[in-house]
Amino acid sequence: YSGALDAGLNASTLINDAPIVFDDMKLEKAWRPQNYSKKFFGPTRLREGIVHSRNLVSIRVLDRTGIDKGRNHMLKFGFDARDIPRNLSISLGSPDVTPMAMARAFSVFANGGYLIDPYLIQTISNQDGEILFEHNEIALCDNCEGKIAQEKLNETMLDEINTSIEADIVPQNQPESKAPVDELATQSTITYPPRVITAANQFISESFMQDVIKRGTGRRALTLNRQDLAGKTGTANEQKDAWFNGYQRNIVTHTWVGFDTPENLGRGETGGRAALPIWIDFMQVALENQPEFKRPIPAGIIVAEINRKTGKLAASNTTDAIMEYFLVGHLPAEESNETQATELDNDVADDLF
Template sequence: FATFANGGTRAIPYSITRVESRSGEVLETVEPTTVEAISPQVAYLMTSLLTGVINEGTGRRARELGRPLAGKTGTTNESQDAWFVGYSPDIVVTTWVGYDKDRALNSRETGAKAALPIWMDFMRVALDGTPIEPFKVPEKIVFRKIDAETGLLPGTGTKQTRVEAFMEGTEPAERTGWRGSSWRPTDGIAPTGTRMLFGDPE
């Protein structure tokens, strides 16, 4: 998840940042080693998907924090683990709820109900006083209004629309027809009267 937040760059974990003498003289510093694990475009598409968890999914309680966030809830089989991994453009945090030994939680203790509130409490303090920043959109990412059901461009059979991010060249080129059929657009203009289900991206 840190790789997504870093725009595709993975930082190699390290524990020592510098070595000082007893008088405070800095003897050695360590710079983090980074590698490009995935492209910035793929990282942004993942972030775009994970913001949906916050905006309309199981992590929507986190909207109370009032800033751009992305994340994912998780609950394992038999309710033995509940977790939430989430991030802002500047910080990634994971919370886990469970027992050290192989033991189930209460069936109601899901990632959204058990782990997410802890994550929110931490992030509320960690982000206090920091500027609200949007996730940066890399080059070669385009946004298109699509049919929320078919994933195609809005057409005569469209009931609801939404805006989604695409890697340039992969955006849909066909329109939704009656009963989910499709046809290729000739004018590139969405039909009038289409209702936007979600707001335009920042």
């Protein structure tokens, strides 16, 4: 869904939740994906697709975005390309990735859009309290002085290396090259992770996952009585795996339930039922002294009223308009006063067949 926003779709884009069949020569039979409820809900706004975990909406979102474009967006979150196949099933969570990889990916949403390399050891000290090792400080910023200096230094060093390779010579320790090396030494205690999604994309994506908890498949987490939680449930075919990926700004937690040798967990053992309660029990303790955090709306976001049925900008006579977030430049079309709430755009109608 984050990739869909980058591809030009918006939170109110209508996607048809209807039966779909794919014929693939690599499969023994046609692929007929369906929702967990085995029901179909017709034209559905993008936001509602993720909030209520509609599989058929997710598949059509990736189909409209494009498999390669959607896959490349997923890879920004640190996944190994070998684990992400080039097919529509990745929209339903088919890649086999570890809980650590999932936690790292969701940390991008938690921290505002940056990809951080996970580490296990912060500090090592001896019996005298002397620090023998300390992990680099992590600094999240876009245009801070240290990050800009480090990027320029990296470019300079890369240019010097490329020049040396082209000349087929070993770089000489000339006086003018010592300053960058000295500067590198002073910057080496700080790591500046790269931004992989914009702050605006992060904000809207997070609002989707906050709604998952407020009124969607993750609403059991309401028992924590917090407004700063976001997450997504997941359930594999035949309930062989159940998981919940969720976070508060400072803590990302992934819970997975399944057997070492995959087998059915039992009827109704979905992510929201099997994995989410574990997540809740842990976060109840982990967040005990954490103040609630309200993320400010970043630049590049527009708030507008829409018609909840058509997804278009609300007309003056719309009686059930709701507020929605949009990226600048990606507002939906405006609804005329004569537009009927049951009308569909052509591209949505095409999805019926």
